[in-house]
Amino acid sequence: MTKLSFLDLVPVTEGGSVAQALANAADLAAHAEALGYYRYWVAEHHGMAGIASAATSVVLAHIGAATSTIRIAAGGIMLPNHAPMVIAEQFGTLEALFPGRVDLGLGRAPGSDGIVARALRRNLASDERQFPQDVVELQAFLAGDEALGIRAVPGEGTHVPLWILGSSLFGAQLAAALGLPYAFASHFAPDALDEALAIYRRQFKPSAQLSSPYTAAAFNIFAAGTRDEAELLASSQQQAFVALRTSNPGRMQPPLPGYKDSLPPNARAILDHVLQCSAVGTVDDVRAGLKSFVDRTGVDEVIVASSMYDHAARKRSLALAMEAGQSL
Known part of the structure; x- marks a missing residue:
């Protein structure tokens, strides 16, 4: 059976509240777990009145506390918004709280517009060049690489599994080069789906995390x-x-x-x-x-949205x- 997982944007409804949206997310995650869903994804968006998952790691902690077996995953963290060390600390904390259940999906879009990006104190001018460097740095923090000269605590030694997320060929190429699993956002950006999956599978290089391609869409x-x-x-x-x-x-x-x-x-x-x-x-x-x-x-996992x-x-x-x- 192809794995089924679930993506929750934690929607805030007209007439509802953020508190209710978060309560619904915890209830839905427990429901998904009971039904047999493999992974529960939460996405980072900013400055949007209808989405309550901006503080993604906090929401994942909330969902993790409401469940016991389902994997909890960032789908994803928009890495240009954050310093890699901070994300290593956040997801190292999640891994300590929910051992063996945490996945960290990474995207290079800001999850916002330019105004919000500036409010996040990020310079997005060099994303395409900086994003791969940040992913490798994050891997090093999670591995406890002494060459960094600084420790991410919690985080070091946890080896939280990383994913690359995307809706273009860039993410597919990066995931293949780093030997990481790849998830495609075909629920709202389907155009490059087939080509991206083909490139990822063709160019994939085995890594310490993953020996063969693994895809989700x-x-x-x-x-x-x-x-x-x-x-x-x-x-x-x-x-x-x-x-x-x-x-x-x-x-x-x-x-x-x-x-x-x-x-x-x-x-x-x-x-x-x-x-x-x-x-x-x-x-x-x-x-x-x-x-x-x-x-x-031919994906290994379907992410239900x-x-x-x-x-x-x-x-x-x-x-x-x-x-x-x-x-x-």
Whole structure:
């Protein structure tokens, strides 16, 4: 069976609160664990009213305390926002709290716009050159490399597994060169998916962490008892994507009947393109969508992405997705 994991953006709903979003995340993580999901990913975003996972390591500690076996993963930490030593300390602390359950996915996007990046006191002008150096430095801190001349405590000697995350060929090449697992953000940026996976597998060099390529890719799932209900649940995420693309992000909105059909044709086309790696419908619909996606990509792990307004419906969708995934 292809592993299923779950990506949580910890959505803050219209009329809800950050406290409720965090409580929902802990409840959903425990639910995912009981269902048999392998890994629970949390992503770093900044300056967004509808996402409560900016302090990613803190949120992972919250989720780790609510669970006991599921792996907890940054999906990811946007390394240009941070000094590698600080991340080594944070994830070394998580590894001490939840031994053998922590994964550290790294991305080079800021997870924000330029204004927020400046507020984070980061200079993003040299990301493409600096990011690989920062990844190697972070590895050294986690390994306790004495050549650094400084220790990351906690952190040193933990060898927390690193991942490279991305939506372009750059991340695939870097993950292959460093011998790290690679995850592709196909749930919102699908264009380079096939080429990136091919490059990663072709160029992969074994490392102390990983002897052969390991791939994951994200896939949106909105599952319900009927296709109509699933389409309605998906409309909240569709509204969020449109709001983001029109520079008007906010809190997650309630489902809106007929939302997609109400959009002008060009907006519908953009939405269909961005969300092409998706399955919306019943268990049978999701099963068919998942099978097609896995057959196409050959990934070792599917990262289920599913933001919904209603928490109970989201939990039900997660259960139906696992039911569909068990046939893979």
